[in-house]
Amino acid sequence: MKIDVKECASILASKDNILILTHAHPDGDTLGCGFALCRALLKMGKMCSVINADEIPKKYDYLYEDIAPMKFRQEYVVAVDVATESLLGDLQGEYHIDMCIDHHATNSEYADVLLLEDVSAACQIVFEVIKELDVEIDEKMANCLYTGLTTDTGCFRYASTTASTYYAAAELIEMGADNGKINRIMFETKSKTYARLERLALDSMRFYEDERVCIITITQEMYRLTGSNEQETEAIPPLTRQIEGVEIGVTIREKPDGTCKASIRTYESVNAAELAKKFGGGGHSQAAACRFDCGVKEAREKIIEKCGELLK
Amino acid sequence: MKIDVKECASILASKDNILILTHAHPDGDTLGCGFALCRALLKMGKMCSVINADEIPKKYDYLYEDIAPMKFRQEYVVAVDVATESLLGDLQGEYHIDMCIDHHATNSEYADVLLLEDVSAACQIVFEVIKELDVEIDEKMANCLYTGLTTDTGCFRYASTTASTYYAAAELIEMGADNGKINRIMFETKSKTYARLERLALDSMRFYEDERVCIITITQEMYRLTGSNEQETEAIPPLTRQIEGVEIGVTIREKPDGTCKASIRTYESVNAAELAKKFGGGGHSQAAACRFDCGVKEAREKIIEKCGELLK
Numbered sequence: 164m165k166i167d168v169k170e171c172a173s174i175l176a177s178k179d180n181i182l183i184l185t186h187a188h189p190d191g192d193t194l195g196c197g198f199a200l201c202r203a204l205l206k207m208g209k210m211c212s213v214i215n216a217d218e219i220p221k222k223y224d225y226l227y228e229d230i231a232p233m234k235f236r237q238e239y240v241v242a243v244d245v246a247t248e249s250l251l252g253d254l255q256g257e258y259h260i261d262m263c264i265d266h267h268a269t270n271s272e273y274a275d276v277l278l279l280e281d282v283s284a285a286c287q288i289v290f291e292v293i294k295e296l297d298v299e300i301d302e303k304m305a306n307c308l309y310t311g312l313t314t315d316t317g318c319f320r321y322a323s324t325t326a327s328t329y330y331a332a333a334e335l336i337e338m339g340a341d342n343g344k345i346n347r348i349m350f351e352t353k354s355k356t357y358a359r360l361e362r363l364a365l366d367s368m369r370f371y372e373d374e375r376v377c378i379i380t381i382t383q384e385m386y387r388l389t390g391s392n393e394q395e396t397e398a399i400p401p402l403t404r405q406i407e408g409v410e411i412g413v414t415i416r417e418k419p420d421g422t423c424k425a426s427i428r429t430y431e432s433v434n435a436a437e438l439a440k441k442f443g444g445g446g447h448s449q450a451a452a453c454r455f456d457c458g459v460k461e462a463r464e465k466i467i468e469k470c471g472e473l474l475k
Numbered sequence: 476m477k478i479d480v481k482e483c484a485s486i487l488a489s490k491d492n493i494l495i496l497t498h499a500h501p502d503g504d505t506l507g508c509g510f511a512l513c514r515a516l517l518k519m520g521k522m523c524s525v526i527n528a529d530e531i532p533k534k535y536d537y538l539y540e541d542i543a544p545m546k547f548r549q550e551y552v553v554a555v556d557v558a559t560e561s562l563l564g565d566l567q568g569e570y571h572i573d574m575c576i577d578h579h580a581t582n583s584e585y586a587d588v589l590l591l592e593d594v595s596a597a598c599q600i601v602f603e604v605i606k607e608l609d610v611e612i613d614e615k616m617a618n619c620l621y622t623g624l625t626t627d628t629g630c631f632r633y634a635s636t637t638a639s640t641y642y643a644a645a646e647l648i649e650m651g652a653d654n655g656k657i658n659r660i661m662f663e664t665k666s667k668t669y670a671r672l673e674r675l676a677l678d679s680m681r682f683y684e685d686e687r688v689c690i691i692t693i694t695q696e697m698y699r700l701t702g703s704n705e706q707e708t709e710a711i712p713p714l715t716r717q718i719e720g721v722e723i724g725v726t727i728r729e730k731p732d733g734t735c736k737a738s739i740r741t742y743e744s745v746n747a748a749e750l751a752k753k754f755g756g757g758g759h760s761q762a763a764a765c766r767f768d769c770g771v772k773e774a775r776e777k778i779i780e781k782c783g784e785l786l787k
Contacts, residue, residue: 319631319644320662322655329645332631336638343634347742350632353717362677405665430659 164276168288171264171278172295175241180210182237184260186245187216187252190397191314191349194219196243196264196289198226199307203298210235216252220394222348226307244285244311246445247271264288269436269445283323286311287331302339309340310349317401318350322431322449350398357398359389364399370409376470377409380459382417393418400426400450411438411470417459425466427451433473441469476588480600483590484607486574487553492522494549496572498557499528499564502709503626503661506531508555508576508601510538511619515610522547528564532706534660538619556597556623558757559583576600581748581757595635598623599643614651621652622661629713630662634743634761662710669710671701676711682721688782689721692771694729705730712738712762723750723782727771735771737778739763745785753781 166174175181181204185193197213204211212233240258246267248255263274266285270277280288286308293300293308300308312332316324319332336342353361360381367380379399386392396416403412412428425442428450429435435451442465444453455462478486487493493516497505509525516523524545531539552570558579560567575586578597582589592600598620605612605620612620624644628636631644648654665673672693679692691711698704708728715724724740737754740762741747747763754777756765767774 319654320658322659324654326645326648329641329648333638333641333645336641342631342636346632347634351713351717352719354719358718365674401663405663406670407664407666 166276166278168278168291168295171262171276172292174262174276175204175292176207176296178209178239180235180238182240182258183211183213184240184242184245184251184254184258185213185215186242186250187254188393189215189217189219189223191223192284192286192311193244194223194226195284195286195307195309195311195314198230199286199293199304199311200241200243200264200289201227201230202301202304202307203293203296205230206298207296214254216254218394222352223310225348226310229303242274243289248273264292267445267447269440269447283321283325283328284311284315286315287328290331290335300335300338302341305335305338305340306345309335309342310345313342313346314349318346323447353398354391354395356389356391357395360385360391360395361399361402363389364396364402364414368403368406370406371467372471372474374406374408375410375474376467377403377406377412378463378466379403379412379414380417380463381414382459383419400428404428404430410474411435413466413470415459415462415466421458423455423457423459423462425453425455425462427453438469438473442466478588478590480590480603480607483574483576483588484604486588487516487604488519488608490521490551492547492550494552494570495523495525496552496554496557496563496566496570497525497527498554498562499566500705501527501529501531501535503535504596504598504623505556506535506538507596507598507619507621507623507626510542511598511605511616511623512553512555512576512601513539513542514613514616514619515605515608517542518610519608526566528566530706534664535622537660538622541615554586555601560585576604579757579759581752581759595633595637595640596623596627598627599640602643602647612647612650614653617647617650617652618657621647621654622657625654625658626661630658635759665710666703666707668701668703669707672697672703672707673711673714675701676708676714676726680715680718682718683779684783684786686718686720687722687786688779689715689718689724690775690778691715691724691726692729692775693726694771695731712740716740716742722786723747725778725782727774727778729771733770735767735769735774737765737767737774739765750781750785754778 183197185197201211201213241262243264260274262276264278290308363385364379400414414426417423427435436446439451439453442453495509497509513523513525553574555576572586574588576590602620675697676691712726726738729735739747748758751763751765754765
């Protein structure tokens with residue numbers, strides 16, 4: 164059942180012992196939502212914690228390092244920024260999910276109640292929910308929410324960014340969000356290992372279909388050579404779409420088990436979610452993802468074939 | 476003499492046949508200011524045009540392609556986003572400069588009247604001036620102003636970006652600024668020639684002073700090898716500051732005559748304008764520039780020496 168911000172806040176206000184689930188391979192938006200909402204609920208005197216199937220990259224430490232871990236028996240489970248249950252990774256099937264707060268048009272409505280808004284970051288919705296809960300937003304909450312806004316919009320760069328996103332960012336900065344520091348961590352800091360991986364990734368860049376398709380392939384071997392790992396690949400997918408004339412950019416990442424995942428980036432002319440859906444994935448019109456049970460070479464061939472069909 | 480927004484608007488309203496000067500090696504902020512102000516003054520029925528010492532890169536075409544060139548004898552000259560007269564390049568000394576609208580703390584006060592505000596882009600000041608002139612801001616003006624905001628803040632990324640910058644951007648989007656398209660042109664589009672130049676630039680990256688200084692050197696030879704040119708180097712300087720541990724990033728660009736120019740990027744720990752001043756240049760605390768009469772190798776040695784002193 165779909166609910167609005169008011170209903171969402173009123174349900175949350177009536178619950179306690181709340182467990183918040185974030186999506187696997189966590190990014191700034193799911194974590195920003197999780198920890199901002201957790202902070203708000205803690206301020207209301209409730210028991211609350213945030214969990215994730217995977218390890219949280221170190222750069223997100225500031226979102227939660229001051230929150231003391233707490234043990235309680237969850238009575239209400241909320242998933243934030245999680246479009247489908249499968250995106251929960253190893254947490255899938257572990258919990259009955261009572262509520263979902265999300266901004267993906269492809270949300271599969273797996274939760275009992277769903278607050279879905281067409282905004283550029285799920286944090287924008289959680290911002291509204293926290294306001295509605297009437298909790299005073301402190302600097303740390305503002306940092307969490309700003310983190311989601313900036314990471315999901317490529318630092319306010321993507322076409323999905325609207326006036327309301329900018330207004331929300333302005334408000335959060337007034338509330339104490341340290342935008343300079345956050346953007347520096349998220350966008351302006353390349354670890355030496357990432358810088359090495361990026362060079363190899365650029366080397367792997369190949370063009371197909373009259374150079375309208377650009378594919379980067381990241382293998383486990385590349386992680387070994389550079390001392391890097393999958394957590395450091397977030398900034399790679401946008402690189403595929405940046406070259407003049409490219410309409411579909413795909414980044415294929417090999418998993419330790421030899422299967423792989425593809426991140427798809429497009430512009431207006433091609434719907435990324437549509438392409439991802441052909442392989443059982445999903446996402447937004449210009450940024451989507453899917454998984455493959457095969458190796459990178461086979462996945463690449465399958466992707467090129469479908470791209471060819473889409474571009475016809 | 477320093478003036479405020481109200482005084483600036485009232486002077487402009489009283490003048491006609493206005494010539495607007497933008498700085499050499501033009502960027503989105505000086506051009507955005509110039510053409511937004513020009514459009515506003517034209518709407519008020521005045522004669523007005525914008526000039527620049529150098530060729531304007533093609534990506535800025537949308538700022539002015541619909542403005543018909545006009546011939547008139549200038550009666551009032553306004554420089555926008557020009558910190559010192561020398562930044563006018565070949566236009567220096569050609570005109571008496573009546574007014575300057577600028578946001579560089581290092582402004583040398585060369586104009587009769589100066590509107591100086593400590594904001595992240597000069598376009599933010601021009602936005603206020605146009606509002607004060609009571610001209611209705613159309614989509615094209617909004618595009619010009621948004622272009623200045625986004626280019627001078629690295630797409631709202633730098634620490635200089637404040638809540639007021641985000642509010643201004645939100646307003647401009649509501650007025651019709653096509654943020655998605657503008658950011659795509661400015662930040663998401665790499666020409667094939669630029670992509671090749673960027674690879675060579677990354678190859679030239681060297682570290683000094685315990686890896687706290689990163690220097691990229693771009694030579695005329697690199698332009699020849701890649702089919703690129705200096706106009707395409709705008710996105711290079713930020714790359715120097717992105718590697719973990721780097722406090723000073725410098726991009727040295729060789730000129731056709733063998734002399735060179737350096738773009739300096741720093742974080743809080745080092746004042747970029749202070750470093751640039753040691754070589755007769757100027758700018759902001761985290762982004763500045765200077766010129767050298769010598770070749771790239773000698774300039775590099777001089778820079779490394781001064782960096783060593785600053786980091787002590």
